[in-house]
Amino acid sequence: MHDQRDENAVEHGTSSPILIAAAWALVMIPLAWGLLSTLQKALLLFP
Amino acid sequence: MSFLDKNNIIAKPGHSRWLVPPAALCVHLCIGQAYAFSVFNLPLTRVLGVTESLPADWELTTLGWIFSLSMVFLGLSAAFCGSWLERVGPRKAMFTAACCFGSGFLLSAIGVWTHLVWLIYLGYGVLGGIGLGIGYISPVKTLITWFPDRPGMATGMAIMGFGGGAMIGAPLAVGLMKYYSSPESVGVAATFVTMGIIYFIFMCIGATIVRIPRKGWKPAGFVEEKQPQKLVTRNHVDVNQAMKTPQFYLLWFVLFLNVTAGIGVLGQASAMSQEMMPGAIEAAAAAGFVGLLSLFNMGGRFAWASVSDYIGRKNTYIIFFVLGMALYALVPGTAAIGSVFLYVLCYCVIISMYGGGFSTIPAYLKDIFGTMHVGAIHGRLLTAWSAAGIMGPVLVNYIRAAQIDAGVDPAQAYTVTMYIMVGLLLIGLICNLCVKAVDAKHHYEDASDRDRGNTETAKPMEG
Numbered sequence: 001m002h003d004q005r006d007e008n009a010v011e012h013g014t015s016s017p018i019l020i021a022a023a024w025a026l027v028m029i030p031l032a033w034g035l036l037s038t039l040q041k042a043l044l045l046f047p
Numbered sequence: 048m049s050f051l052d053k054n055n056i057i058a059k060p061g062h063s064r065w066l067v068p069p070a071a072l073c074v075h076l077c078i079g080q081a082y083a084f085s086v087f088n089l090p091l092t093r094v095l096g097v098t099e100s101l102p103a104d105w106e107l108t109t110l111g112w113i114f115s116l117s118m119v120f121l122g123l124s125a126a127f128c129g130s131w132l133e134r135v136g137p138r139k140a141m142f143t144a145a146c147c148f149g150s151g152f153l154l155s156a157i158g159v160w161t162h163l164v165w166l167i168y169l170g171y172g173v174l175g176g177i178g179l180g181i182g183y184i185s186p187v188k189t190l191i192t193w194f195p196d197r198p199g200m201a202t203g204m205a206i207m208g209f210g211g212g213a214m215i216g217a218p219l220a221v222g223l224m225k226y227y228s229s230p231e232s233v234g235v236a237a238t239f240v241t242m243g244i245i246y247f248i249f250m251c252i253g254a255t256i257v258r259i260p261r262k263g264w265k266p267a268g269f270v271e272e273k274q275p276q277k278l279v280t281r282n283h284v285d286v287n288q289a290m291k292t293p294q295f296y297l298l299w300f301v302l303f304l305n306v307t308a309g310i311g312v313l314g315q316a317s318a319m320s321q322e323m324m325p326g327a328i329e330a331a332a333a334a335g336f337v338g339l340l341s342l343f344n345m346g347g348r349f350a351w352a353s354v355s356d357y358i359g360r361k362n363t364y365i366i367f368f369v370l371g372m373a374l375y376a377l378v379p380g381t382a383a384i385g386s387v388f389l390y391v392l393c394y395c396v397i398i399s400m401y402g403g404g405f406s407t408i409p410a411y412l413k414d415i416f417g418t419m420h421v422g423a424i425h426g427r428l429l430t431a432w433s434a435a436g437i438m439g440p441v442l443v444n445y446i447r448a449a450q451i452d453a454g455v456d457p458a459q460a461y462t463v464t465m466y467i468m469v470g471l472l473l474i475g476l477i478c479n480l481c482v483k484a485v486d487a488k489h490h491y492e493d494a495s496d497r498d499r500g501n502t503e504t505a506k507p508m509e510g
Binding site: 014015019020023024026027030031033034035037038039041042043044045046 | 217337341391
């Protein structure tokens with residue numbers, strides 16, 4: 001498994017890491033916002 | 048429209064597969080908004096009166112059909128568009144989903160402006176529902192072929208997005224309605240237009256990013272096990288042939304029963320928690336309980352599907368059913384002793400397994416039927432979701448009503464339902480235990496089809 005991950009890392013080098021990070025940020029930022037909003041509501045359960 | 052063609056989205060050598068999950072999430076985070084549609088219900092009952100409902104305003108019962116219609120068309124479009132999706136590839140499917148979902152919002156906005164509810168039925172219910180169905184299944188096969196080493200984790204990431212979509216959709220809709228509301232308007236129509244445009248753009252970004260692997264592509268260093276596990280096939284089964292196998296129907300019931308057990312609770316969570324724990328859980332805390340359940344619904348989709356890569360799909364479902372039975376049996380007891388923590392904990396785990404059931408099923412289908420038509424087979428299996436969407440809430444609501452009519456205290460009115468859920472999960476467990484490898488007579492005859500991914504579609508076996 002360890003070797004497999006290392007080799008994948010080599011292969012991923014050809015796609016721009018900035019592009020990969022931007023793609024993940026695009027989906028993670030709204031998700032994090034939604035998560036935070038839900039967590040704030042959920043905290044009301046345990047005052 | 049060559050930009051959308053399947054041949055134009057084959058990844059070049061060195062393309063990172065880690066760009067594919069965000070593409071899938073772009074779609075699933077949008078369509079997951081469907082679970083948050085209820086935030087529009089109350090404002091829609093005041094479209095004419097604004098501050099209070101007028102006699103000519105829509106009733107809640109009339110509006111309830113919007114969500115129900117969208118769920119029915121989700122199941123139908125997933126079932127009927129699966130084979131088309133296999134043919135045209137994920138980009139065209141995602142773009143079609145974006146057009147349907149986005150235009151569904153726009154048509155609904157016209158429905159609100161003109162106060163014609165059938166336009167909202169047609170818009171969000173029919174068009175939006177078709178967008179939901181196509182969007183839901185469009186990235187599944189693509190992810191499985193990009194992640195043959197971790198198919199559960201890959202589909203879990205996308206389907207987690209569907210759970211997370213409600214968390215974004217609800218506060219976004221509430222915020223927009225607040226922004227657009229005025230003494231003359233509740234702001235729903237303008238919110239529909241804004242959300243339709245935002246979701247269309249976001250889904251189109253996903254369609255632009257998505258790529259399919261070239262034929263025979265494997266992740267670097269990935270070697271298929273020489274001796275595959277008993278329930279993991281290297282063969283493929285055509286979608287129509289899959290419908291002739293007992294495995295398809297067993298898995299249909301596995302999904303149906305797992306979803307039925309969870310969806311009834313999700314739909315009634317707020318009222319049920321207040322009735323089962325009177326005094327301990329009030330309205331505000333109940334809203335928090337619903338929020339917590341949606342968090343576990345989302346987290347369970349990723350966590351359980353990832354776990355299934357290590358312990359196997361069949362074992363994962365065995366855990367869902369056995370643990371689910373134990374927890375449903377425990378719930379009335381936790382309510383009786385007044386332990387909010389234990390009550391909430393039981394339901395959070397139950398709902399995590401409800402979400403996990405959705406995200407683990409694509410990888411289960413891939414194990415049993417191979418990757419060739421897994422998207423189409425998954426689409427047809429999703430009719431179980433539509434059926435459970437009717438069955439689950441009916442079970443919870445009607446049995447509760449019958450119990451209260453019989454004079455049972457509201458705090459105990461759900462006890463019978465919980466025990467019925469235990470029975471349903473037991474049937475699900477038996478169905479899951481009966482799942483065996485598909486008979487070789489159903490396999491695709493061409494041995495070269497073993498490496499088929501997204502780039503080609505095989506011809507059906509004759510005879």
